[in-house]
Amino acid sequence: MSVPRARLLDLMKAQCQVFATTFNPEGIRMGNKVLRQRLKGPALAAYYPRKLASIKDVKREFGPVLATWDDAEEDRFEYIEELKQRGKSAPKKKKGPPAPTPGKKR
Amino acid sequence: MSMFRAKKLDLGCFVKARTIRDHTKRKVFEEHEAERQALRYVIRNTTLPPRTRATAQLQLSQMHCYTRPTQIRNRCIMGGQGRGVLRAFKMTRFNFRMEAMAGNLPGVKRASW
Numbered sequence: 602m603s604v605p606r607a608r609l610l611d612l613m614k615a616q617c618q619v620f621a622t623t624f625n626p627e628g629i630r631m632g633n634k635v636l637r638q639r640l641k642g643p644a645l646a647a648y649y650p651r652k653l654a655s656i657k658d659v660k661r662e663f664g665p666v667l668a669t670w671d672d673a674e675e676d677r678f679e680y681i682e683e684l685k686q687r688g689k690s691a692p693k694k695k696k697g698p699p700a701p702t703p704g705k706k707r
Numbered sequence: 708m709s710m711f712r713a714k715k716l717d718l719g720c721f722v723k724a725r726t727i728r729d730h731t732k733r734k735v736f737e738e739h740e741a742e743r744q745a746l747r748y749v750i751r752n753t754t755l756p757p758r759t760r761a762t763a764q765l766q767l768s769q770m771h772c773y774t775r776p777t778q779i780r781n782r783c784i785m786g787g788q789g790r791g792v793l794r795a796f797k798m799t800r801f802n803f804r805m806e807a808m809a810g811n812l813p814g815v816k817r818a819s820w
């Protein structure tokens with residue numbers, strides 16, 4: 602039993618209407634597959650973990666209002682104190698312009 | 708390229724120049740993805756006049772290389788490496804082994820039978 606082509610086309614048309622697809626019986630390339638693709642940009646851009654607020658940021662924002670402590674910073678100060686006691690800390694900042702070196706010829 | 712790069716560092720993982728570059732590329736691609744897909748649609752649509760399609764082709768090929776998805780490469784978030792990165796954990800195989808043996812990856816355990 603053969604079904605006439607016109608009838609089959611009618612069926613296809615109805616199918617397209619029901620499922621909201623484009624009616625394209627000749628199979629012409631309309632580029633619709635590009636439109637059907639999902640955007641993958643947001644997923645790709647979220648690959649690396651973003652920077653979170655640090656204790657320094659909190660201090661900068663709420664400095665006078667909120668009192669908090671920074672363990673790493675305190676450890677650093679302690680270490681510097683230790684160095685100073687041993688006389689191994691950084692030299693003092695110089696004041697005024699550098700004195701001209703004597704043995705330099707122009 | 709520097710014009711795309713964020714003015715302030717916005718990465719929370721291991722940072723090196725290549726990681727920053729890859730991150731920038733990802734953000735630029737996300738920004739231009741809709742435009743690229745529109746151009747791709749015009750190029751693939753054979754019912755449009757050939758001239759339109761040719762100009763779309765030119766436009767797409769002349770977009771900045773950072774807007775291309777093929778420029779993006781997964782990198783290790785622990786060490787910034789670009790090779791041997793396990794996609795599910797975003798880590799190189801060695802970093803994955805270290806983290807797994809330290810018990811930092813939930814659900815991962817050593818195979819034994």
